[in-house]
Amino acid sequence: MSSDSFFDEMWGTSQTLRDPYATFHQWFDAEDPARLRAKQREAEDLFRLTGITFNVYGRAEAEERLIPFDIIPRILSGNEWYKLSRGIEQRVRAINAFLHDIYHKQEIVKAGRLPAEMIARNEAFLPHMIGVEPPGGVYTHIVGIDVVRTGPGEFFVLEDNARTPSGVSYMLENRETMLQMFPELFSRNRVQPVQNYPTNLRRSLAACAPSGTKDAPVVAVLTPGIYNSAYFEHAFLADQMGVELVEGGDLRVVDGRVAMRTTRGYTPIDVLYRRVDDDFLDPLNFNPDSQLGVAGIMDVYRAGGITIANAPGTGIADDKAIYSYMPDIVEFYTGEQPLLPNVPTWRCSDADDLAYVREHLAELVVKEVHGSGGYGMLVGPAASKREIADFAKKLDAKPSNYIAQPTLSLSTVPTFTAKGLSPRHVDLRPFVLVNPDGIQITPGGLTRVALKKGSLVVNSSQGGGTKDTWVLED
């Protein structure tokens, strides 16, 4: 496929400059490419100095990598964003209603809109959560909805991240870096701010404190520790919110509360923003070998003594097999047609779907139901015959472990390369905060860009980079 057949967010499909990029283009044209190249290097130095790095799993401690940053912003108009954000809001509302239903009456199953085995046999379903009422009724306090685009008005949800979505620190640091390097661009364009995110996050979390909480709720961020790939982000968010960053070793249950060991004794925590997976959260209730969690936290949680954000068991909502039912889920709980469509999805657990997928492996993207990070997936058009044959064997061994989607013509955004601006494929992860008073979406989000020419894989673990994402005031 030639890149001409893709929708470019700056040039459309017919080399006509699109409105959101008009001011930017004017500026760019007048810029000296040598200065921009220097700025690109300066950006990297800034990231390294600030320490915005991620650890690569399985590497030595010293191995800290930068996620490549591209200095060309991705620009959305206020109107485009308005439509997109309404769709996201609707979807997140539905996800929370779905989770409540799944862990209570399971009306959606009774209504025949979701097969019972999708829940019963799902590894992400957490029986400990049955009948539990999370404080404020919120399950997913922080959500990242991955969106791709194929045309001017065509946005699709590629993935819902309802467990512990990461990347928001990059959204914030990308903007910070752009503000330092190109202040003049922000004078000429009216870009909606993202910097309130940490304050909003803290307020939103505090608003979800258990009902008996007096005074200002004590919020803390729980990290697996310094060797976790996203440790930088955990420290960054705790720092920006002005709350403690704790590890399992700092916590214990004291008098029916989860408390952190301070220099003056144990202090109870009201809201724990955990960046530790369900399985490691509580060695008494889940994985007994876990050193990352707190023994007994689930019992405190069920007794209403702490808010865990996101709630345990939310993984059932972002499971890739459930994903294919999302249009039904949205309709069932909101009574509205979904504003944002899904990418068409074949469930390999279904015999007809499996047969189709087997026939068309070379055209499809096949993903593991519980996979993430771009690992364990097949991108048919980019794979060799051998890779396809190998993948077919894995697929046959456990079909229910996979879903398949058409290879989408992801939109491109101009990206700064050695040859000047070149189109590269992108996706978008907007970040959503949920509390009892409503849903807040930060304008923009994290744009990930596949830096390799023609590549459709944007994951940082697979050579992807990031861009600052602008939503203009219309």
Add this chain to the structure above:
Amino acid sequence: MLGKTANGLFWLFRYLERAENTARLIETGQRIALTRLGDSAAEWRSVLQSAGVWPAFEAARGEVTKEAAINWLLRDRGNSSSVYSCICAARQNARLVRTALTGDMWEAINSAYMNAQENLSRQVAERDLPGCLRTLRQNTSLVRGMTHGTMLRGERYDFARLGTFLERADNTARILDVKYYVLLPTARAVGSALDNVQWETILRSVAARGGFRMEYGADSGPREITHFLILDQRLPRSLAFCAAQLQENLRSLNAGNAHPSEPMRKLDYLNRKYLAHEVEAIFDYGLHEYITEIIGLLAEIANEIEREYRFYE
């Protein structure tokens, strides 16, 4: 604040101080070696002893040469107290307590680490050594400056300072411990050329040569040096100065409590027994015993701080 954070801040600043002190010991050792007045191997051995790494060096490297000693002190990862190891450990602690640092402090620490990575990943040629050590000193000074200029005065600051001054007191005491024999009153009043070099070495090791000349005059000898390094409240590396700083920060941490904390009791004891007398009393007591006991007490104070403020479970 978390006990773990207090621990991280304490050690972050201990490691930074240790990196800087070791860098200064290397500078002093190199200087002595160049003057060719002493026995080079013996001098490097005493530098390694002052840095507290002699047994490990002897086990790992054996023969003392200038190159081996400098390499061990400066950049060997097998030596957990080498300058490079200390900078790495400081930065690791900084990552751990990132939320307790200001952005300026973090960037200063991180750039010290990046410079160390660049400068110390390969053997440092003799002609590059002075520049390399200067950069290290400037980098650690920048961290100190950022700490001084941007950190809230409170618990966090207190733990940072406790780490700094415990390490510094320990370092000064170790230098005295290794060189005590050249300071004994039995040495001639007007020293030989060798004595003078030794005395200068001690003063250089604690960055106090200029101050000493200014305050004590040209004819001063071991008695004055001993007084300067132990009892003079004006010298920022003297034991008395460090003890006063420790007292201030321990008091501030204990504010609101009716009774002194355990580390405060220990420090009071150290002050009363060892730092409240004239220098003659120290010589009467026996300089070597005196210093050995102080080193032991400093370690006990560190342990008490660790316990009192719940550094570990």
